[in-house]
Amino acid sequence: MSRRPAARSSSAAPSRRCAVYTRVSTDHGLEQDFNSLDAQREACAAYVKSQAHEGWVLAHGRYDDGGYSGASLDRPAVQALLEAVRQRRIDVIVVYKVDRLTRSLADFAKLVELFDAHGVSFISITQSFNTTTSMGRLTLNMLLSFAQFEREVTGERIRDKIAASKKKGLWVGGVVPLGYKVVDRKLMIDEKEAPIVRLIFERYCKLEQTPINPYRTRRPQNSWRIPRV
Helix, strand or coil, X not given: CCCCCXXXXXXXXXXXXXXXXXXXXXXXXXXXXXXXXHHHHHHHHHHHHHCHHHCEEECCCCEEEECCCCCCCCCHHHHHHHHHHHCCCCCXXXXXXXXXXXXXXXXXXXXXXXXXXXXXXXXXXXXXXXXXXXXXXXXXXXXXXXXXXXXXXXXXXXXXXXXXXXXXXXXXXXXXXXXXXXXXXXXXXXXXXXXXXXXXXXXXXXXXXXXXXXXXXXXXXXXXXXXCC
């Protein structure tokens, strides 16, 4: 009597589609063959592969934001990711760190609300937490509070540094004024453009001393006039 093949267990984990999101604040080094975005994606893909027994599979498509700040959600890749969430094409969002997705606590609250409404989980491979529990939400809020604090402190430090540099006469960037050039972070007179600037000031001084009456300007011969009533 032949035996029938054993049936597969019906308790196998269902397939969960995982999307990897990566971000860097500056575009420095993105031209390299293996940059920071690639490193983040490789680490996240390895984590997804390690959870294959849970039914995790890597979804198609890449969601990479190179040279975008985490202060807002106005980023092309994150908007494409949110659209995929609304269309229920993603079950799990995997990031390298929480601040890669956002550094704003208010934006994160909106994201969590959207994820919960569509049954999407959020995983950071370097920070162990679970968004389905109250303790996990508390941990995330604390991490994002520190991330937002770090961003604000960094902005204040940069603004103070720029103000101090301006007081010392150092050029901090931007469009160089006409008649000047930057030498060792200082504005120096450009002898090639200096005559143009001097001519502008001379003409301005002459025209300023000449009184101009706008009511005495000559009207063109073919100008249109309003007929009197």
